[in-house]
Amino acid sequence: MEQIKVSNSNFKPEFNRATRKSINLQKELIKLDNSGGEQIPLIIKPSISDVDLADWAEANREFVDTHLTKHGAILFQGFNITTAAGFERFGLAVCSELFNENGEHTRETLTGKVYTPVFYPADSKLLWHNENSFNYRWPRKILFGCHQPAQQGGETPIVDSRKVFQLIEPKIREKFVEKQVMYVRNYGNGLGLDWQTVFQTQSKADVEKFCQSNLIEFEWKSNGGLKTISIRPAVIKHPQTGELSWFNQAQHWHLACLETQTRESLLSTFKKEDLPRDCFYGDGTIIEDSVMTHICDIYQNLEVSFPWQQGDILLLDNVLTAHGRNPYVGERKLFVAMSELISFSQT
Template identity: 25%
Template structure:
């Protein structure tokens, strides 16, 4: 299990034991793109930790050598996993990654288990093994900082993003610490954290047979992987309910079929988790993004408002002042990653939040691909039964 206390601060070099492998060195980014994390992170911890091939003089390194280097470093006690557990996000720059296939090979080299997406709320067509578009929402839509899949029980631990095409203006990917967010919120709005810990979150998601907004998923995409074209309605519903049961939470998961063939799925979930290896509390949530979505006036954002509802676990509304305060803290602790073509960002989804800024130009000016992987399920902040979350059942 990864630890964070014993790792030295940067600068540093990751040496490969064989001559044909690649050594990575850390490098500094502009202050607008990199920051020193606040408590409870160890002193002088930066995010993202930026890495590039040592001695990079513009000549392209060999992708197979890069892949073998990653495998070697992970084979030495999970060196890259340890770095990620400390910094929350890693940036790899200067690698020979040019397409979805290259990206897939690099991501799989870390040795983690590909994440099976169940209950997806956005459309992610497969581009290569375990690779899909990051998000295809219109370029005007702000996707504010959040942990991946906080509204469902089955969330990935590791997220890779690869910049295949980048816009001239905008389109940055935010980075912020869920550990720092919890620490600040506990100091500044302790009554909210206490209530959140006691009650958890009631997450209601509406799935419909048709796409509800641009880039959104259908009910079949979310839960219909076993559905065949000739299935009747009763069979389709049974197969969807079987998928829900695979990642549901027993009595803490409920669903209700709608007259139009859609379904409302409700989970009671913990918004406060703990990082494996440190037991530090992390605010694993999309509540600030949920709040920002309700402030938006665009018609597409308005459609998104009807898809997900976030309440306290007892069904009472969460006061807007607390959501606004989470957004205020997030604005103060986040950085915006300005992409260069070929960049790869790796997030520890338990402790690091991401998002997407709007951009100028055309929709196709920004092409970011994503690859999701499972790791260790984060721990529960409180001992109550409802606060325990386990991986999805084998299907």
């Protein structure tokens, strides 16, 4: 454990040495724990009781940002932040902004900037992904807060996206870098959210305007549904460090990555072109199943999981760290917030 002393700008030079020493001793507010040897997550805990994490984080944002860029993930434990309001207050302390422009999530509270996780069946694993990497704009940071851990399971596994990039076979990596990833989505077919929910409008004109400004091809279908096609990078550089990161959601969209029963059910229900979600190389050619198996094996070997405790907060650099969700039993309640919207043109 490494103890961190927090400076106080209110200290005055006329204080005598004994007084300064006494105050400094009270400023050892947090401690770092990375003794497990894992690079992620860095764990920060209070070293004294009743530390106000939001106040501490606001005064030490540069410290938090430095460690987040180094590790990609920070887990704050023992600070007892269990309400959406407290979670949002902390989010605003460590982020320049929180935003609510994500139709993939539903509101958790009237604060407007705290969400519940996107729905996914509790008995299935939600595979690793960098949040919204299929969109033209996506969050630099994402936060999760534990209001109630599941009775069993429900961890949020995380993976260092820099290591994923490094471990993918060079020929596969180069092909994705060259061709990128094409994401194809059909809305309004009875599965998943409809376009009105995702785009938060009833106006087709508004949807078209959004698609045009976000480099999304679109097609209105005869049944009133919508089909979109987006071509995005598979690899990007971190906007601050320049490190290369595997930044996409191919394994989140590709049929080969689904459970066998789910995949067979979808293929028996929909034509290939009408599947709710699918992905290809950016030129429209098929991404081989064997390639996706190789990529998923790397994620699986690299993933780090920890059991949620009530009051935990996980802060992720969305470029450096992918996340997922393990199956669970019992009620599970997490808060989600996203911050610092950025686009591919800024990387």
